[in-house]
Amino acid sequence: MFWYDHSEKRILPWKSNKNPYQIWLSEIILQQTRVEQGTPYFLRFVERYPSITDLANAPDDDVMKLWQGLGYYARARNMLLTARQIRDEFDGVFPDSYDKIYQLKGIGDYTASAISSFAFDLPYAVLDGNVFRVLSRYFGIETPIDSSEGKKIFKALSHKHLDRKRPADYNQAIMDFGATICKPQLPFCLSCPLSDNCQARAKNIVSSLPQKTKKLKKRDRYFYYFVWKGPDAKTLVRKRADKDIWKGLYDFPLFETNELLKDLNLSNLWESDTWKSLVPNTPKGELSIKFSRTYIQLSTHQKIIAIFVEISGKVPSLSTLENEYKIISLSELKQLALPKTIQKYLETDLFPIG
Numbered sequence: 001m002f003w004y005d006h007s008e009k010r011i012l013p014w015k016s017n018k019n020p021y022q023i024w025l026s027e028i029i030l031q032q033t034r035v036e037q038g039t040p041y042f043l044r045f046v047e048r049y050p051s052i053t054d055l056a057n058a059p060d061d062d063v064m065k066l067w068q069g070l071g072y073y074a075r076a077r078n079m080l081l082t083a084r085q086i087r088d089e090f091d092g093v094f095p096d097s098y099d100k101i102y103q104l105k106g107i108g109d110y111t112a113s114a115i116s117s118f119a120f121d122l123p124y125a126v127l128d129g130n131v132f133r134v135l136s137r138y139f140g141i142e143t144p145i146d147s148s149e150g151k152k153i154f155k156a157l158s159h160k161h162l163d164r165k166r167p168a169d170y171n172q173a174i175m176d177f178g179a180t181i182c183k184p185q186l187p188f189c190l191s192c193p194l195s196d197n198c199q200a201r202a203k204n205i206v207s208s209l210p211q212k213t214k215k216l217k218k219r220d221r222y223f224y225y226f227v228w229k230g231p232d233a234k235t236l237v238r239k240r241a242d243k244d245i246w247k248g249l250y251d252f253p254l255f256e257t258n259e260l261l262k263d264l265n266l267s268n269l270w271e272s273d274t275w276k277s278l279v280p281n282t283p284k285g286e287l288s289i290k291f292s293r294t295y296i297q298l299s300t301h302q303k304i305i306a307i308f309v310e311i312s313g314k315v316p317s318l319s320t321l322e323n324e325y326k327i328i329s330l331s332e333l334k335q336l337a338l339p340k341t342i343q344k345y346l347e348t349d350l351f352p353i354g
């Protein structure tokens with residue numbers, strides 16, 4: 001705490017008050033996003049939806065559009081569910097106990113502890129990546145942080161060392177210390193105020209801590225998008241409804257494979273159900289078709305490799321289409337919430353958006 005009290009604090013907009021709605025919002029936005037990237041989003045959300053009831057009453061598409069570019073859209077969907085739960089079950093007033101906060105949809109131990117301590121000064125220690133790193137190094141703990149044993153050890157340790165008189169400051173201090181001094185790469189051990197008692201430093205194992213058991217292997221997914229480029233600047237889209245990546249966002253008609261289609265097996269595209277449902281009677285040879293370059297988007301578990309198959313010509317008539325599709329104009333397309341890959345493609349390739 002001495003270090004925190006005498007260090008230069010990071011000025012962050014959600015730190016300036018104890019508003020639980022704003023603290024919760026910042027925690028959701030920052031879950032998989034850097035502070036520099038998340039801050040403008042936080043400010044836009046607070047301006048557009050000043051209270052949790054305003055957010056709860058917002059149409060899904062508006063919220064997804066405002067979230068566009070942050071990725072991990074399940075966060076936005078869960079955020080809306082939680083806001084509506086608080087509106088409906090708590091009269092729009094954020095609950096003020098750990099147990100009630102923890103019961104909310106989409107809120108786990110970390111977020112419940114953060115809101116309890118930062119908004120209500122309750123004695124709950126937070127455990128995020130920064131805290132795991134500082135504790136594992138300072139105490140020289142080699143138990144993997146993602147094992148059930150490791151979770152118990154670090155939970156008990158963080159709770160034991162929490163400053164019960166100043167839980168909010170303690171939590172902020174240890175997170176800031178991990179973000180600025182005990183960093184993942186090249187920590188400032190030489191100037192670190194804890195270095196004399198740091199076990200990882202004494203055992204020369206700083207760079208190998210914290211340990212993890214799981215090594216995630218990313219799944220490759222190839223997305224072939226059929227994009228109509230009609231002379232009237234109309235195209236075909238659908239809202240993603242399946243329990244999958246980008247749920248609630250809009251994309252083009254899609255054919256997915258596990259591997260890149262080479263020249264010889266491109267016929268798979270024209271044999272696909274997606275293609276056949278769109279143009280059942282038009283031989284592919286009668287259409288002018290061009291392939292885009294590949295676009296890659298990474299998430300925690302998957303690698304999306306997208307290729308846009310551009311079709312010059314009029315969009316198929318709606319009567320032949322399945323209900324899930326709709327024909328829209330370019331100006332309407334710009335208003336929709338889109339995955340980052342599609343946004344990038346639109347800006348650079350298809351219809352450069354000014």
Ligand code: SF4
Nearest residue numbers: 182187189192195198
């Ligand atoms: S001495 Fe290095 S590893 Fe130990 S707590 Fe300080 S910065 Fe972290």
